Amino acid sequence: DGGITQSPKYLFRKEGQNVTLSCEQNLNHDAMYWYRQDPGQGLRLIYYSQIVNDFQKGDIAEGYSVSREKKESFPLTVTSAQKNPTAFYLCASSPRTALSNQPQHFGDGTRLSIL
Amino acid sequence: AQSVTQLDSQVPVFEEAPVELRCNYSSSVSVYLFWYVQYPNQGLQLLLKYLSGSTLVKGINGFEAEFNKSQTSFHLRKPSVHISDTAEYFCAVSDRDNYGQNFVFGPGTRLSVLP
Numbered sequence: 012d013g014g015i016t017q018s019p020k021y022l023f024r025k026e027g028q029n030v031t032l033s034c035e036q037n038l039n040h041d042a043m044y045w046y047r048q049d050p051g052q053g054l055r056l057i058y059y060s061q062i063v064n065d066f067q068k069g070d071i072a073e074g075y076s077v078s079r080e081k082k083e084s085f086p087l088t089v090t091s092a093q094k095n096p097t098a099f100y101l102c103a104s105s106p107r108t109a110l111s112n113q114p115q116h117f118g119d120g121t122r123l124s125i126l
Numbered sequence: 127a128q129s130v131t132q133l134d135s136q137v138p139v140f141e142e143a144p145v146e147l148r149c150n151y152s153s154s155v156s157v158y159l160f161w162y163v164q165y166p167n168q169g170l171q172l173l174l175k176y177l178s179g180s181t182l183v184k185g186i187n188g189f190e191a192e193f194n195k196s197q198t199s200f201h202l203r204k205p206s207v208h209i210s211d212t213a214e215y216f217c218a219v220s221d222r223d224n225y226g227q228n229f230v231f232g233p234g235t236r237l238s239v240l241p
Contacts, residue, residue: 052233099167111222112177117171122167
């Protein structure tokens with residue numbers, strides 16, 4: 012079955028450490044997204060990529076970095092510059108169509124906590 | 127820019143009672159509308175979508191939603207809820223501008239079904 016795989020499910024970070032969250036999809040989708048979710052605050056867009064080797068900042072990109080070297084993969088690095096990284100991180104993907112009428116499909120998330 | 131409002135942050139309801147979760151969006155020439163459900167510590171799952179055609183859309187788990195263009199609303203309904211419907215529900219809108227697709231989520235409504 013096609014889908015989006017996020018790993019690990021739980022991740023712990025020490026102060027001053029960079030960590031990378033994995034997101035892989037086998038849906039053949041062009042577009043991929045990273046969201047941050049805090050309790051009671053809904054989803055906030057961190058970065059998105061419409062095509063391989065290209066990505067754009069979302070609303071809260073500071074302290075994060077991404078790469079899109081392959082269509083299937085869109086890893087997110089939470090850098091030491093992100094002072095409040097504790098959150099639930101969601102990766103999503105969607106087909107890229109002229110009508111923009113396709114829903115986003117989501118992985119099961121990674122919960123990041125600070126030690 | 128497109129925006130989505132979910133007026134109720136929390137909705138408690140007794141089991142087997144009907145429920146309506148409200149969603150309003152800012153006006154646009156052409157929009158596509160979605161409802162997602164999120165269970166604890168999981169990603170978002172698509173409940174239903176409105177792309178065109180009939181304004182009453184049926185989704186999974188017995189949910190349905192009605193698109194009302196004049197009121198720019200897309201309220202989600204279920205005639206009889208179950209304990210298992212306890213979750214967070216997100217309304218989302220997709221449209222397109224000169225820069226590409228915009229996919230905007232509402233802040234979410236937490237549905238609590240009481241025995």
